[in-house]
Amino acid sequence: MIFFVILFLLAGIALVIGGRQQATEALRATKWPVTEGKLEQCEVVVSPGIGSDSYSSWRLQLRYSYVVRGVTYHSTRYAIGYSESADHTQHRDIAEELNRNPTVSVHYDPAHPAQAVLSVAPQGNVALLGYWCLGLAALSAVIAMVSG
DSSP: OHHHHHHHHHHHHHHHHHHHHHHHHHHHHTTSOEEEEEEEEEEEEEEOOSSTTOOOEEEEEEEEEEEETTEEEEEOOOBTTOOOBSOHHHHHHHHHHHHTOSEEEEEEOSSSTTOEESBOSOOOOHHHHHHHHHHHHHHHHHHHHHHO
């Protein structure tokens, strides 16, 4: 049982730290300058599961270009922390909205203009998953103490 306590504890700590870093980076991105960009590709694609009983996941495949200080950059990042999921609805809604107008507002890091996003809205629940793992570590520890 101690194995599960340590496993959930370490996973929880790593996920909370990673989630907090993503949230901090997303907050910083709200202050980044904005420039006009051109949408080059935007579609929703499926990544099939590995086994026959595995679930497929969906992701937004996009590419856009933008110019900062005379240099053209390309990016494929929608938002900080944005990733594929089993539900295609969110991805399709975003793709439909972006495809309505090929001109996009690009938020770019002024210190590193190649780093850019189209959305600065908070994404993902990495930290929440970490807190769940920490809760499971605590529950596993209690079970170990009671049964031990």
